[in-house]
Amino acid sequence: MKKKDFVVILIFLAVAVILWILMNKIPGDTAGGEVVIYKNREEFAVIPLTDERTIVVEDKGGNRNVIRIEDGKVRMIEANCPDQVCVNTRPAQADGQSIICLPNRVAVEVRSTGKNEIDGVSE
Amino acid sequence: MNHQDIKRMTLSAILTAGAITLHFVEGLFAMPVAIPGIKIGLPNIVSLVALYLFGPLEALAILILRVFMTSFLYSGFSSLIFSLAGGILSIAAMYAVRKLSEKGFGIVSASVAGGVFHNIGQILAAAAVLRTSSVFYYLPVLIVSGVVTGAITGIVSGSIIPRLNRIYNPDK
Numbered sequence: 228m229k230k231k232d233f234v235v236i237l238i239f240l241a242v243a244v245i246l247w248i249l250m251n252k253i254p255g256d257t258a259g260g261e262v263v264i265y266k267n268r269e270e271f272a273v274i275p276l277t278d279e280r281t282i283v284v285e286d287k288g289g290n291r292n293v294i295r296i297e298d299g300k301v302r303m304i305e306a307n308c309p310d311q312v313c314v315n316t317r318p319a320q321a322d323g324q325s326i327i328c329l330p331n332r333v334a335v336e337v338r339s340t341g342k343n344e345i346d347g348v349s350e
Numbered sequence: 351m352n353h354q355d356i357k358r359m360t361l362s363a364i365l366t367a368g369a370i371t372l373h374f375v376e377g378l379f380a381m382p383v384a385i386p387g388i389k390i391g392l393p394n395i396v397s398l399v400a401l402y403l404f405g406p407l408e409a410l411a412i413l414i415l416r417v418f419m420t421s422f423l424y425s426g427f428s429s430l431i432f433s434l435a436g437g438i439l440s441i442a443a444m445y446a447v448r449k450l451s452e453k454g455f456g457i458v459s460a461s462v463a464g465g466v467f468h469n470i471g472q473i474l475a476a477a478a479v480l481r482t483s484s485v486f487y488y489l490p491v492l493i494v495s496g497v498v499t500g501a502i503t504g505i506v507s508g509s510i511i512p513r514l515n516r517i518y519n520p521d522k
Contacts, residue, residue, distance in 0.1 A: 228505070232458035235447075239466050239497045247490035 260322065262301045264294060265334040276301065276320070276337060290331040301335055303328065357518060362400070362408055369396035369416040370423070377424065388495045391465060391503055393420075397441055398461055398507040403518055406445045413437045432475045439471030440464040457511060458504035465500025466493050 264271045266284050274280065276299050284292040292313070293305035300318040303326050313328035322339035372392035393416060400409035417437060421430040444464040447455050469492035476485045 228458045228508075229454055229456040231454040232456050232462070232504075235455065235459040235462050236497055236501060239462060239493055243490040243493035243497075246493070250487055250490065 260337070260339040262294075262296055262319075263336045263338055265336070267332050271333075284331075284333050286331075290333075292328055292331055292333045294326075294335055301326065301337060303335065306331060306333075358404060358408070361514070361518060362404070362412060365396050365400055366412050366415050366419075369393045369412060370419050372396065373416065373420045374424065388492075389499070391468060391499045394440065394461070394464060394468065394500075395503045395507050395510065397437065398444060398457065398464065398503065399510055399514060401441060401444055401448060401460075402457065402507075402511045403514055406441060409441050409445075410438070413441060431479065432472050435475035436468040436471035439474075440468035443467035457508045458501055461504025461507060462497050462500035465498075465503065466496035469493065469496040 260276055262272075262274045262276055264274070264282060264284060266286065271284060272282060274282065274296055276296065279297045280295075281304075282294045282296070284294065289307070291305070291307045292303060295302050295304045300320045302318045303313040303316065306313050306328050308328050308330035310330060313326050313331075313333070316326045319326050319335065319337045322337060325334060325336040327334045370393075372395065376389055376392045396416070397409050397413055400412045414434070414437075417430060417433040421427060421433065425433075441464070443466070444460040447460040447463045451460075470489070473485055473489060473492060477483060
């Protein structure tokens with residue numbers, strides 16, 4: 228093998244790594260779909276994951292949660308609950324991931340809108 | 351038809367037969383990795399040998415003959431478009447690298463490029479057939495596998511090509 232052969236190999240491997248990183252950053256059409264917010268076990272709002280907005284969930288008891296959707300991810304940015312578990316939960320982006328604030332009875336769930344196109348293909 | 355033409359014709363026929371055999375042999379054993387669609391690409395050795403010995407047109411002719419033969423013999427018509435897309439792109443990439451051989455890019459470089467672009471061709475074919483871009487998420491995996499299998503076939507071809515060249519071009 229020549230010296231430049233190794234260069235070619237390294238270039239291709241670098242391209243693969245870069246593509247892999249990019250694809251993990253950009254949410255695809257099969258990743259997630261819409262965000263469903265539940266308050267007291269009832270559907271409070273359904274928002275596409277591609278939106279960029281902030282939702283405030285409040286009730287008469289003074290419980291307050293602020294949910295932020297951006298870059299295809301959903302986060303709980305603020306909550307007045309005592310344990311703050313929801314705020315420390317990592318952002319949800321894939322189908323089935325959720326963020327739950329038990330004291331305030333708020334749940335945020337990501338669900339897929341369309342079917343996964345890779346499934347169902349066979350030779 | 352002179353002496354050299356007959357040699358080229360015979361050697362091309364032998365290479366085509368060899369490519370069909372290699373395709374069959376490859377189907378006999380499973381790859382040790384649990385990723386679908388990954389093969390060593392043994393028939394690519396023939397494409398590489400044909401490209402370095404004769405040129406791109408002969409390599410393309412051998413590829414098309416091989417793909418049609420193996421599709422009708424073993425794998426069925428559906429694999430035809432995948433094999434053709436991968437093979438043609440692979441030969442194009444290897445030919446481009448071969449043109450750079452004076453700049454120090456050897457057979458392994460050509461083979462690695464061929465392996466990667468073979469897989470890219472198959473992904474493009476899959477995207478066209480399935481009408482979805484989801485298959486492109488598979489691209490990084492297939493690039494890495496193309497590099498690995500391309501390096502293996504490149505090293506093998508590197509030892510075959512000089513030997514066959516002594517038969518084909520004894521005066522040089």
